[in-house]
Amino acid sequence: MDKLRLKKLLSYQKMILSQIALGVPLNAVLNDICLSIEEIFNSETAKCSILSLSGEQLFHCAGPHIHPGYRQAINGIKIGNNVGSCGTAAFLKKQVIVDDITTSVLWQNFQPLADQYQLKACWSTPIISSAAELLGTIAVYHSEPRVPTHQELELIDFFAHFTSIALEKNSESEKVKRLIANLTQSNNKFAAFTKVMPDLSLILSEEGEYIDIYGSSNDMLYRSVNEMLNQKVTDMLPSQDAEAVMSVIAKTLSTNDVQIFEYDLEIQGRFMTFEGRTACIDNYLAEDPQKKHIVWVARDITVRKKTEQEINRLAFFDPLTSLPNRRMLSDRLNMYVDVVKATTKTGALFFLDLDNFKRINDSLGHGAGDEILIEVASRLSNTIRNIDTLARVGGDEFVLLLECIGDGDEQAVIEAEHVANKLQNAFNDEFKLGELVFKVNCSIGICLIDENNSDPENILKYADTAMYRSKMNGGNRSHFYDPALQSLLDSQTEIESDIVRAIAANEFCAYFQPQVDKAAKVIGAEALIRWIHPTKGLISPNEFIPIAEQYGLLQSLQNIVLRDICSLLQVLNEKQVIDDTFKISINISHGQFSSATLPHTLFNTINEFNISASQIKLEITETMLSVDNASTVQQMDELQQLGFTFSIDDFGTGYSCLAHLSTFPVDELKVDKSFIDKILDKGAGFSILQTIINLGKSLNLAVVAEGAETQEQFELLQSVDITAVQGFYIAKPMSHSNYLTWHLGQ
Ligand code: C2E
Ligand code: MG
Ligand code: MG
Numbered sequence: 125m126d127k128l129r130l131k132k133l134l135s136y137q138k139m140i141l142s143q144i145a146l147g148v149p150l151n152a153v154l155n156d157i158c159l160s161i162e163e164i165f166n167s168e169t170a171k172c173s174i175l176s177l178s179g180e181q182l183f184h185c186a187g188p189h190i191h192p193g194y195r196q197a198i199n200g201i202k203i204g205n206n207v208g209s210c211g212t213a214a215f216l217k218k219q220v221i222v223d224d225i226t227t228s229v230l231w232q233n234f235q236p237l238a239d240q241y242q243l244k245a246c247w248s249t250p251i252i253s254s255a256a257e258l259l260g261t262i263a264v265y266h267s268e269p270r271v272p273t274h275q276e277l278e279l280i281d282f283f284a285h286f287t288s289i290a291l292e293k294n295s296e297s298e299k300v301k302r303l304i305a306n307l308t309q310s311n312n313k314f315a316a317f318t319k320v321m322p323d324l325s326l327i328l329s330e331e332g333e334y335i336d337i338y339g340s341s342n343d344m345l346y347r348s349v350n351e352m353l354n355q356k357v358t359d360m361l362p363s364q365d366a367e368a369v370m371s372v373i374a375k376t377l378s379t380n381d382v383q384i385f386e387y388d389l390e391i392q393g394r395f396m397t398f399e400g401r402t403a404c405i406d407n408y409l410a411e412d413p414q415k416k417h418i419v420w421v422a423r424d425i426t427v428r429k430k431t432e433q434e435i436n437r438l439a440f441f442d443p444l445t446s447l448p449n450r451r452m453l454s455d456r457l458n459m460y461v462d463v464v465k466a467t468t469k470t471g472a473l474f475f476l477d478l479d480n481f482k483r484i485n486d487s488l489g490h491g492a493g494d495e496i497l498i499e500v501a502s503r504l505s506n507t508i509r510n511i512d513t514l515a516r517v518g519g520d521e522f523v524l525l526l527e528c529i530g531d532g533d534e535q536a537v538i539e540a541e542h543v544a545n546k547l548q549n550a551f552n553d554e555f556k557l558g559e560l561v562f563k564v565n566c567s568i569g570i571c572l573i574d575e576n577n578s579d580p581e582n583i584l585k586y587a588d589t590a591m592y593r594s595k596m597n598g599g600n601r602s603h604f605y606d607p608a609l610q611s612l613l614d615s616q617t618e619i620e621s622d623i624v625r626a627i628a629a630n631e632f633c634a635y636f637q638p639q640v641d642k643a644a645k646v647i648g649a650e651a652l653i654r655w656i657h658p659t660k661g662l663i664s665p666n667e668f669i670p671i672a673e674q675y676g677l678l679q680s681l682q683n684i685v686l687r688d689i690c691s692l693l694q695v696l697n698e699k700q701v702i703d704d705t706f707k708i709s710i711n712i713s714h715g716q717f718s719s720a721t722l723p724h725t726l727f728n729t730i731n732e733f734n735i736s737a738s739q740i741k742l743e744i745t746e747t748m749l750s751v752d753n754a755s756t757v758q759q760m761d762e763l764q765q766l767g768f769t770f771s772i773d774d775f776g777t778g779y780s781c782l783a784h785l786s787t788f789p790v791d792e793l794k795v796d797k798s799f800i801d802k803i804l805d806k807g808a809g810f811s812i813l814q815t816i817i818n819l820g821k822s823l824n825l826a827v828v829a830e831g832a833e834t835q836e837q838f839e840l841l842q843s844v845d846i847t848a849v850q851g852f853y854i855a856k857p858m859s860h861s862n863y864l865t866w867h868l869g870q
Contacts, residue, residue, distance in 0.1 A: 797831025
């Protein structure tokens with residue numbers, strides 16, 4: 125090679141290598157390689173082209189003087205034996221020199237194409253990578269048949285080497301570019317995901333150091349990301365929480381299992397509950413792949429937790445007083461009796477029922493009743509220990525479960541009595557409702573719980589029974605469960621269901637007992653209820669009225685009596701056998717009397733029968749006058765305005781406050797039979813009768829004697845200033861038709 129050529133060659137080499145190093149686009153480098161070869165060949169006819177291999181196809185990369193038509197024609201050609209110079213060279217991975225295309229078998233299939241572009245010779249050299257892989261071919265065409273010189277072939281090899289460097293470098297940088305693109309894409313995906321991720325993901329080192337924090341919102345972070353990164357959990361969180369997290373980390377690492385835990389944190393003044401999940405991650409840090417890390421995913425479950433708590437509260441707590449409800453009590457009792465069975469300890473269950481609560485509710489309204497219940501709940505709660513369960517199990521019913529109040533029953537009884545006193549003391553202070561101040565008491569029933577008495581249902585029933593005993597003894601007291609009382613109650617419940625049946629079977633009716641004046645003229649009658657039982661015969665009201673009252677059945681019975689009174693009065697009115705002064709008395713019980721609906725009920729019924737209220741006398745007892753003065757007077761005034769009159773039944777037995785008698789709109793006093801029994805011989809009964817008669821006179825009240833059984837009694841009563849007499853001597857209580865016959869016979 126001459127000097128000039130060598131110089132040229134060296135300068136091209138320098139240029140091409142610097143282009144490769146500088147990252148000039150591959151096409152430009154390859155183009156310059158082609159131009160360099162053509163230039164050094166110093167031949168008018170030499171045209172160079174470079175093809176790259178992809179799979180089994182060759183693609184044109186450069187060939188500045190190759191006709192575009194030819195380039196297009198061979199672009200993508202599949203390599204193989206006899207596929208021109210380049211296709212064959214690539215296939216055989218060795219140089220293929222075709223000095224005359226027209227005669228070459230390799231070009232057999234491409235003659236017309238070579239002719240079209242005046243290509244007569246083609247020398248192709250494979251481009252081999254440093255790893256001995258085929259990258260493409262480099263071809264030199266001539267427009268005349270020509271054999272290359274040895275020097276020319278060396279020159280082509282020389283440039284093939286550069287081309288391989290350029291192609292390799294390019295494929296390297298393509299690879300890097302692809303890698304970067306992939307990395308950017310996965311980073312973008314990760315960023316997009318963490319941006320919307322509701323949870324917080326924290327990466328911690330084994331030592332509890334925050335390494336990375338991912339999450340959409342800072343609202344869940346205890347401190348800002350910057351403050352937390354590279355800091356330790358123990359330096360960030362409150363010590364108790366930090367300890368808990370550290371022990372979870374330790375457990376995650378030792379078990380290699382996912383750990384789930386719950387924790388509360390105050391974040392920006394808001395109490396939040398989180399569910400944390402931790403797991404180990406390997407190879408988190410490229411620089412230290414051996415080091416273990418923990419991923420801690422924190423999920424805000426504050427709302428879910430609150431909802432759960434609310435559901436729990438509604439299911440197990442009374443919404444009014446926030447005390448446990450019956451369900452929770454029964455859960456605790458069930459659990460407790462299991463414990464009791466295995467020990468010698470004794471517990472106790474207290475059943476509390478407020479006295480006269482219904483009256484407060486009825487007269488002052490439910491709002492007032494609710495306030496009382498809330499106050500009662502709070503007072504009772506203050507008297508018990510944390511471990512005791514106080515539940516509200518019904519309207520004004522509370523149950524207190526004391527677990528273990530003694531070793532054995534004797535000690536437990538003493539302790540239970542002590543507790544009962546404390547509970548009762550909670551009612552010592554008056555209850556205030558706005559301006560109103562009043563007393564509320566409670567009746568308590570106690571049932572001890574021990575190995576012999578450990579059936580939850582029975583325990584509740586027994587305490588309830590004992591509470592009834594307190595009620596029956598006047599309320600505001602406590603009683604222990606007594607089996608004898610249970611059998612009494614059982615028979616009462618039987619009677620109660622029999623009453624319900626009997627009402628439907630029309631077994632109740634009113635009997636009528638006449639009242640006569642001193643001249644023996646009938647001036648009225650008392651209606652007395654009777655139960656004509658299909659198997660037991662006539663049952664006295666004393667046997668069923670208290671039970672009916674207790675179970676809320678008295679109203680139905682009273683309606684029967686009132687309707688019977690009205691229908692009798694209707695007949696008497698029609699027959700015109702009575703005058704305006706004739707009245708029939710009806711007994712009104714305590715419960716009915718305090719009911720706000722009484723005037724309405726009475727009035728509606730008499731209107732239905734077209735009976736005047738002046739024909740009805742309401743018998744109430746003295747005890748009803750001694751309670752709650754203001755509302756009693758109000759109730760009586762209302763009834764009086766409707767036209768009803770009042771008689772005080774069994775007068776003399778109720779220790780009524782005589783001084784206050786004048787404040788009530790009373791019309792009549794009915795002297796109790798026990799005094800009439802003792803009036804003969806001018807005994808004690810007689811002087812009491814005299815006193816009552818004088819009282820009646822001074823207050824301008826009628827006085828009726830009841831229970832006169834003999835002629836002597838009647839005659840004596842005629843001799844004093846009595847208004848009327850009622851008793852077996854005149855007539856026994858009679859059915860509607862018997863009474864009518866008797867009345868018409870007078
Ligand atoms: P009470 O209102 O004092 O009625 C008088 C009771 O004395 C009646 O008993 C009557 O039969 C009885 N009696 C009347 N004269 C004599 C007599 O000469 N000798 C004797 N030994 N007894 C006489 P009864 O009917 O058994 O009623 C008992 C109580 O039951 C009544 O006492 C009353 O408190 C209550 N009662 C009766 N009917 C009703 C009713 O419809 N509603 C309510 N709430 N209570 C009623
Ligand atoms: Mg009566
Ligand atoms: Mg009476």
